[in-house]
Amino acid sequence: MNKNSKIYIAGHRGLVGSAIVKNLTTKGYTNLVYRTHKELDLLSQVDVENFFKTEQPEYVILAAAKVGGIVANNTYRADFIYENLQIQNNVIHNAYKYEVKKLLFLGSTCIYPKMAQQPMPEDCLLTSPLEYTNEPYAISKIAGIKMCESYNLQYGTNFISVMPTNLYGPNDNFDLEKSHVLPALIRKIHCAKLLNEKKYDEVIKDLNVNSIEVAKTYLESFGVNENSVEIWGSGKPRREFLYSEDMADACVFLLENRDFKDTYEKDSKEVINTHINIGTGVDISIKELALLIQEVVGFKGVFTFNDTKPDGTMVKLTDPSKLHGLGWKHKVELKDGVRAMYKWYLVGKL
Numbered sequence: 463m464n465k466n467s468k469i470y471i472a473g474h475r476g477l478v479g480s481a482i483v484k485n486l487t488t489k490g491y492t493n494l495v496y497r498t499h500k501e502l503d504l505l506s507q508v509d510v511e512n513f514f515k516t517e518q519p520e521y522v523i524l525a526a527a528k529v530g531g532i533v534a535n536n537t538y539r540a541d542f543i544y545e546n547l548q549i550q551n552n553v554i555h556n557a558y559k560y561e562v563k564k565l566l567f568l569g570s571t572c573i574y575p576k577m578a579q580q581p582m583p584e585d586c587l588l589t590s591p592l593e594y595t596n597e598p599y600a601i602s603k604i605a606g607i608k609m610c611e612s613y614n615l616q617y618g619t620n621f622i623s624v625m626p627t628n629l630y631g632p633n634d635n636f637d638l639e640k641s642h643v644l645p646a647l648i649r650k651i652h653c654a655k656l657l658n659e660k661k662y663d664e665v666i667k668d669l670n671v672n673s674i675e676v677a678k679t680y681l682e683s684f685g686v687n688e689n690s691v692e693i694w695g696s697g698k699p700r701r702e703f704l705y706s707e708d709m710a711d712a713c714v715f716l717l718e719n720r721d722f723k724d725t726y727e728k729d730s731k732e733v734i735n736t737h738i739n740i741g742t743g744v745d746i747s748i749k750e751l752a753l754l755i756q757e758v759v760g761f762k763g764v765f766t767f768n769d770t771k772p773d774g775t776m777v778k779l780t781d782p783s784k785l786h787g788l789g790w791k792h793k794v795e796l797k798d799g800v801r802a803m804y805k806w807y808l809v810g811k812l
């Protein structure tokens with residue numbers, strides 16, 4: 463890959479895609495190609511094929527997907543499986559057809575079984591049942607890994623699959639119903655703090671509503687008021703968080719330095735693993751995460767727990783040794799990442 467190589471970043475306005483664009487630009491890559499969702503709907507087979515035919519990208523990073531937190535995954539089950547399968551099929555197949563030199567497919571560590579050994583190495587894929595709340599999404603991601611692997615084995619393509627842990631950072635989704643836990647808690651705790659300090663104009667602006675009464679009613683429906691913030695589930699599940707800029711750096715590192723053959727592992731039972739975990743190898747409980755965010759935001763109230771919401775998998779910690787062995791390790795620790803993200807949130811919102 464050289465600095466003029468034509469690189470298509472699918473999903474360039476999302477959490478990961480935007481960090482990848484920033485990383486590539488900083489490293490001097492000048493020939494980046496992207497389309498907004500409106501300009502190119504990746505669900506359309508015809509439009510995706512026309513795009514590849516016209517643009518002929520040399521490298522592809524597939525960071526476009528239907529993404530959401532535990533409740534979104536559990537609620538919009540059909541959309542999550544259909545859209546993700548369709549996007550992957552269209553992009554991966556056309557990358558093969560139009561002779562893309564290398565493609566990076568982004569999966570997720572939710573591909574691993576609910577009761578997987580901890581930490582989870584790549585070879586625990588498909589060893590027992592999945593977590594129910596995000597099973598449709600996980601199955602689409604497993605199909606993506608197997609698609610990349612199969613095209614590599616049959617057609618000699620150079621497609622790499624990476625399985626990131628839970629991610630967070632600038633351009634995250636802060637929608638209280640559909641987002642992941644970290645952005646949701648930042649926003650809930652931030653709004654509770656503003657209510658507590660009676661900074662009503664800022665609450666109204668944050669929620670983009672007309673009055674403080676509407677804002678309070680909306681926040682109350684998510685268990686947020688001036689004294690307390692609701693945490694979904696028991697607060698006991700443990701999660702591992704990676705800053706989006708580290709994730710982007712790992713993706714660019716693999717694109718620049720590694721090929722499919724470097725990712726290939728075949729064990730004595732003829733099990734093939736061609737995907738790579740991307741994580742920190744460190745986890746934290748959701749309650750501990752809430753306390754950390756509380757400290758960063760400076761909120762003085764308490765937390766309540768809503769046991770009508772799902773906990774999901776109790777532990778999912780990646781084993782990142784394969785990635786470490788290939789020569790990459792994360793740089794941003796959780797507290798620093800949360801501080802940076804909250805700073806970004808404040809600049810964007812105020």
Ligand SMILES: NC(=O)C1=CN([C@@H]2O[C@H](COP(=O)(O)OP(=O)(O)OC[C@H]3O[C@@H](n4cnc5c(N)ncnc54)[C@H](OP(=O)(O)O)[C@@H]3O)[C@@H](O)[C@H]2O)C=CC1
Nearest residue numbers: 473475476477478499503504505526527529568570628629
């Ligand atoms: N966020 C996380 O914690 C994790 C993410 N991942 C994976 O990383 C990848 C990136 O996720 P993330 O950046 O968080 O997701 P985001 O939701 O932030 O970004 C996804 C991007 O894909 C675009 N997109 C979605 N559907 C289509 C479509 N039909 N046509 C064109 N563009 C589309 C979205 O555009 P628009 O917004 O306009 O729809 C958006 O820009 C995904 O594969 C995800 O599964 C894996 C593990 C954890």
Ligand SMILES: C[C@H]1O[C@H](OP(=O)(O)OP(=O)(O)OC[C@H]2O[C@@H](n3cnc4c(=O)[nH]c(N)nc43)[C@H](O)[C@@H]2O)[C@@H](O)[C@@H](O)C1=O
Nearest residue numbers: 531532535570572596641642643646693694695772773774
């Ligand atoms: C990255 C990964 O993300 C999803 O899996 P998840 O890790 O379970 O997602 P989550 O971030 O939404 O929740 C993590 C934990 O946190 C708890 N929790 C508390 N309070 C809030 C809260 O306010 N919002 C949310 N979303 N969760 C909360 C929540 O109950 C759960 O116990 C996959 O579907 C799939 O998309 C995937 O790959």
